[in-house]
Every structure is written in structure tokens, then in C-alpha cells.
Amino acid sequence: MDKAIFLDRDGTINIDKEYVYKVEDFEFEKGAIKGLKILQTLGYQLIIVTGQSGIGRGKYSEEDYHKFMDHMYLQLARHNILIDGEYFCPHHPEKGLEEYKIDCNCRKPKIGMLEKAVEEFDINLNESWVIGDKTDDIEMGRRAGCKTILVKTGKAGKDGNYRVKPDYVAENLLEVARIIKNEIEN
Numbered sequence: 001m002d003k004a005i006f007l008d009r010d011g012t013i014n015i016d017k018e019y020v021y022k023v024e025d026f027e028f029e030k031g032a033i034k035g036l037k038i039l040q041t042l043g044y045q046l047i048i049v050t051g052q053s054g055i056g057r058g059k060y061s062e063e064d065y066h067k068f069m070d071h072m073y074l075q076l077a078r079h080n081i082l083i084d085g086e087y088f089c090p091h092h093p094e095k096g097l098e099e100y101k102i103d104c105n106c107r108k109p110k111i112g113m114l115e116k117a118v119e120e121f122d123i124n125l126n127e128s129w130v131i132g133d134k135t136d137d138i139e140m141g142r143r144a145g146c147k148t149i150l151v152k153t154g155k156a157g158k159d160g161n162y163r164v165k166p167d168y169v170a171e172n173l174l175e176v177a178r179i180i181k182n183e184i185e186n
Contacts, residue, residue, distance in 0.1 A: 001122050001123065002122050002124065003123065003124055004047050004085075004121065004123045004128045004129070005039055005042075005044045005045070005128065005129045005131060005180070006047050006048075006113075006117070006129065006130045006131065006141070006146065007047065007048050007049070007131050007132075008049065008050060008131065008132030008133060008134070008137045008154075009050035010050065010133075010154065011029070011132075011133035011153055011155050012029065012032075012131060012132050012133050012154060012173065013028065013029060013032050013036070013048070014027060014028055014032070014072065015027045015028070015029055015153075015154075016133070019057075019060065020068070021054060021060040021064045021065060021067075021068050022064075022068070023067060023068060023071045026068065026071055026072060029151075029153045029154070029173065030172050031153075031171065031173050031174030031175065032172065032173045032174075033076075033081070034173075034174045035175070035176055035177040036076065036173060036177075037080070037081055038174070038177035038178075038181065039173070039176070039177045039180065040082065042177075042180060042181060042184060043184075044129070044180075045084040045085065045117075045121050046082070046083050046084050046085075047084055047085040047087070047121070048083055048085070048086040048088075049087050049088075049108075049113040049114065049130075049140075050087070050088045050089070051088070051107060051108050051136070052088045052089060053089070053090065053091065053100075053107075055090035055100060056090045056091050056092045056097055056101065057092060057095055057096035057100075058096055058097050062090065065090075069086065084121070085121060087106070087113035087116055087117065089104060089106040089113060091103075091104040091106065091107050092107070093107070108136040108137060108139075108140045109139035109140040109142075109162065110140070110143075111140055111143050111144045114130075114140065114144045114146075125145050125146050126145045126146070128146045128147070129141070129146055129147045129180060130144070130147075130148050130149075131148075131151060131173070131176050132148075132150065132151065133150065133151050133153055133156055133157065134154070134155045134157065134159045134161065135150075135157055135159055135160065135162040135163075135164055136159070136161050137150070138150055138162070138164045138165075138166045139161075139162040139164045141166075142164055147167045148166040148167050149166055149167065149169070149170050149176050149179060149180075151170050151172055151173065151175075151176060152169065152170065152171050152172070153171075153172050153173075
């Protein structure tokens with residue numbers, strides 16, 4: 001079995017500008033590039049798991065989402081960073097367009113996106129990490145049996161959706177990389 005670092009997108013990798021989907025609004029969080037460069041050397045699959053209810057709410061389309069991601073991957077490639085996988089949830093149980101208005105298993109903090117990664121990449125969740133800026137991310141990691149790190153970028157855990165304590169708190173992805181590297185070495 002393999003192990004993964006599951007990364008939230010908005011507020012963790014890129015600056016969260018509320019329903020960010022326009023390429024011209026793309027901007028990396030401080031420390032993201034350096035942190036991702038280190039993380040990819042540690043023997044983990046790097047997998048993005050992102051809630052994109054803006055699609056379900058009709059604020060942007062799945063095509064817009066994919067254009068944004070293509071741009072992000074191009075920027076990462078310029079720094080020799082490769083993301084191994086990506087999963088997104090466009091749903092919302094109560095708000096938005098009818099086709100997306102469902103109570104799915106992929107909306108955080110449910111673990112459907114992680115379960116898909118387990119199937120696709122043969123991931124051992126107990127050897128994996130969930131990194132994010134919201135309590136939904138940390139709760140998802142807890143439910144899946146992963147170690148968790150809350151970053152102080154983006155929402156910095158102030159969303160208040162869940163009363164959950166991460167295993168670690170980090171300033172940004174650069175500090176996340178240092179924490180995980182330290183865990184491996186000790």
C-alpha cells in the first residue's frame with residue numbers, strides 16, 4: 001500500500017478569494033511552492049481534495065473549474081512539482097442547481113474523495129495526512145484515520161464548522177513539509 005498527503009486547494013495551496021475559479025485570480029499561498037517541492041520528495045502521493053460547491057451553486061461551471069486547475073498545474077510544473085491525483089466535490093445538500101443538490105459522500109467532512117483515492121492509488125489512510133485550512137478538512141482526516149495539519153492560511157480553522165483538534169498547526173505548506181519531514185526522520 002502507498003501513502004498520501006491529501007491537500008485542500010483554496011486557502012491551502014492557493015489564496016481563497018471566495019469561489020475562486022478565474023485564472024486571473026490565481027495566486028499561490030505564501031510558502032506553497034517551497035512546501036510542495038519538499039513534500040513531493042518525502043515518498044507520499046500528493047493528492048488534491050477540494051470542495052467546489054460554487055459549481056453546484058451555479059457560480060461557475062465544471063469547465064471553469066478544470067481551466068483553473070489546468071492553469072494551477074502549469075504553474076506547478078514550472079517549479080517541477082507534480083500532483084499525483086485530484087478529486088473535487090461540486091455538490092451542496094441544500095443550495096444551488098438541482099443536478100448538484102444532493103447529500104453526497106464526497107462533501108467534506110465525509111470521506112468519499114479519500115475513499116476514491118484509496119481505490120485508485122491503493123492508499124493506506126493510517127499512513128497518510130490531510131492538510132487544510134478549515135475544520136471540515138481536519139474532521140475529514142480524523143474520520144478517515146489520517147494524521148492532520150491545520151494551516152493558518154485561508155480560513156485558518158476559524159470557519160467554526162466542527163470542534164476538532166488537528167494533530168499539528170502550521171503557518172503554511174512550507175511548515176507542513178518541515179513537520180512531516182521531521183515525523184519521518186524521528
